[in-house]
């Protein structure tokens with residue numbers, strides 16, 4: 001859309017400010033690193049700590065002062081650079097490996113390994129294997145041998161895909177998203193139209209922000225701060241107003257939040273070096289499985305080793321879908337043959353396989369059916385606790401909540417329920433490519449108190465990218 005159409009969109013009640021910015025942001029973020037380095041070259045010798053290098057494409061001349069201090073957009077290298085979190089000296093609750101488990105016994109998964117998942121021998125590194133937990137009404141025998149033998153390697157097996165290098169991905173995203181054009185100048189237009197900002201205009205701005213799912217608290221805060229700043233500025237000079245708005249939006253999004261992902265091997269309290277375990281949770285259809293697959297590709301491209309766990313046993317096709325994602329990049333998927341198998345058992349076996357294979361990361365996909373809060377809490381709590389039984393007192397490193405950015409208030413409601421069910425460490429906002437609700441970034445971060453770490457920008461296999469607050473805000477402003 002032509003940026004000049006924004007005023008018309010806003011006037012028409014389109015709520016296009018944060019709205020369109022969400023799509024446009026992706027375009028700008030992909031240019032962010034380059035712009036920033038160019039800007040910093042032009043102005044100061046600010047160091048690009050990301051080590052990000054070349055990004056193709058011409059940079060249009062930019063007159064605004066607004067982006068002069070914008071840091072380079074985070075690269076995957078930045079995002080995956082999280083040092084192993086120092087586990088607390090206290091073993092995680094219910095993770096003590098030698099204590100008898102009080103968990104309900106976990107059904108054997110009848111694991112169907114893909115590719116070379118090791119045979120299920122007794123594993124000295126996982127002494128509290130759930131299936132050997134004290135008997136309960138659900139007690140089950142120890143896990144059976146895999147129901148299906150690992151398939152021998154086929155000589156004519158299809159070649160593994162090589163995920164795009166992140167730099168290439170950025171270029172491609174930029175090309176694709178640039179078609180949506182830079183939008184979001186609506187509010188700036190309202191604030192700088194020359195006749196002063198009257199109450200009706202403020203009401204219009206408020207409505208625009210609310211429609212963009214910024215949420216009532218953030219909307220109030222932004223309006224209050226903007227009113228104050230514009231009064232102090234005593235001008236509706238577009239550059240000054242733009243800078244004020246940029247700063248206020250950045251404050252709301254909070255660039256200081258740590259958006260890195262725990263994706264390295266780490267020390268358990270007993271000194272054992274173990275994979276980082278990532279749990280992916282969220283309502284069905286939000287894009288969990290897809291995101292697990294995309295993330296696996298990113299990790300493989302970054303030369304990390306990965307095991308996937310298909311603990312979404314609710315939907316048989318989900319395990320198949322995940323296995324396909326994994327096999328395309330040579331990553332094993334631990335899954336159960338039985339539809340409706342105990343997701344916690346699959347999670348446990350995934351962790352055990354990851355430990356045996358000495359991988360960097362185990363990513364576990366869950367079903368997270370939202371029948372009711374108690375059911376969800378029970379299921380996710382159990383998956384987490386059982387996964388942690390194999391971790392020598394360490395904890396699951398990340399619990400990532402996947403939210404569909406197009407679901408607005410519904411998505412917010414789901415986010416609240418999930419965050420009560422399990423401690424979330426980060427948010428993945430999917431489908432930002434198709435959203436009219438860019439404000440959800442602010443809303444969900446404030447509500448849950450954890451950062452948006454990654455965003456999904458399409459259905460393509462490599463359409464996942466680290467979240468870049470500065471690039472996002474610049475896109476909102478139609479930069």
Ligand SMILES: Nc1nc2c(ncn2[C@@H]2O[C@H](COP(=O)(O)OP(=O)(O)OP(=O)(O)O)[C@@H](O)[C@H]2O)c(=O)[nH]1
Nearest residue numbers: 284285286287288289290318430431456457458459
């Ligand atoms: N446009 C767009 N589509 C996406 C994105 N991420 C996922 N999708 C699509 O969303 C749909 C649902 O994705 P899944 O990964 O199956 O969702 P899920 O949460 O695992 O769903 P269940 O397995 O039913 O729990 C698929 O068609 C994906 O291609 C994104 O960032 N943008």
